[in-house]
Amino acid sequence: AQTVTQSQPEMSVQEAETVTLSCTYDTSESNYYLFWYKQPPSRQMILVIRQEAYKQQNATENRFSVNFQKAAKSFSLKISDSQLGDTAMYFCAFRSLIYGQNFVFGPGTRLSVLP
Amino acid sequence: DTAVSQTPKYLVTQMGNDKSIKCEQNLGHDTMYWYKQDSKKFLKIMFSYNNKELIINETVPNRFSPKSPDKAHLNLHINSLELGDSAVYFCASSQDRHQEKLFFGSGTQLSVL
Numbered sequence: 001a002q003t004v005t006q007s008q009p010e011m012s013v014q015e016a017e018t019v020t021l022s023c024t025y026d027t028s029e030s031n032y033y034l035f036w037y038k039q040p041p042s043r044q045m046i047l048v049i050r051q052e053a054y055k056q057q058n059a060t061e062n063r064f065s066v067n068f069q070k071a072a073k074s075f076s077l078k079i080s081d082s083q084l085g086d087t088a089m090y091f092c093a094f095r096s097l098i099y100g101q102n103f104v105f106g107p108g109t110r111l112s113v114l115p
Numbered sequence: 116d117t118a119v120s121q122t123p124k125y126l127v128t129q130m131g132n133d134k135s136i137k138c139e140q141n142l143g144h145d146t147m148y149w150y151k152q153d154s155k156k157f158l159k160i161m162f163s164y165n166n167k168e169l170i171i172n173e174t175v176p177n178r179f180s181p182k183s184p185d186k187a188h189l190n191l192h193i194n195s196l197e198l199g200d201s202a203v204y205f206c207a208s209s210q211d212r213h214q215e216k217l218f219f220g221s222g223t224q225l226s227v228l
């Protein structure tokens with residue numbers, strides 16, 4: 001079974017600075033998807049960014065980018081120019097392509113952006 | 116228009132009661148899910164339906180019964196509520212069971228007293 005680990009339960013960053021959230025996962029599959037979801041205090045789960053494992057190029061979405069290291073099974077999220085609205089729980093997730101399997105979420109990292 | 120809507124947003128009830136949470140998606144998706152988020156924010160899949168067919172049924176007490184009258188709706192009924200059922204329950208959908216993106220509802224916070 002796949003597992004997803006986020007080793008940083010809490011982090012903080014000053015507004016306008018850059019922060020990196022860590023995620024590692026364990027799988028024997030060669031193709032899969034990886035995601036970062038954001039959950040602000042409103043509770044809504046919002047997709048931040050996704051990465052297909054067969055793509056070597058790291059995904060980027062505006063201020064959000066990932067560092068995908070397939071051999072190391074590492075998938076970190078970098079937030080540049082942090083904004084107060086980035087304050088949220090961030091969940092790393094793994095999506096198997098095998099029928100019947102599902103998303104596996106990490107335990108989350110609580111990020112606080114400080115003014 | 117809300118893509119995935121679930122009601123109610125908050126549910127406070129006594130132990131032993133039976134309650135239901137409703138979920139509807141207007142995205143035309145084939146696959147719907149129920150997730151449970153515990154007090155430590157850990158998210159875990161409970162059920163998944165594809166075109167009204169149950170495809171994932173994790174180890175969940177029999178007191179939890181999902182019902183999918185059509186592919187746009189997936190309701191969750193809970194019998195004999197227990198204190199440990201207190202959590203936030205999220206409904207989600209994806210275009211089909213192979214699609215990578217999940218679209219979440221805003222969650223239902225269930226408090227069992």
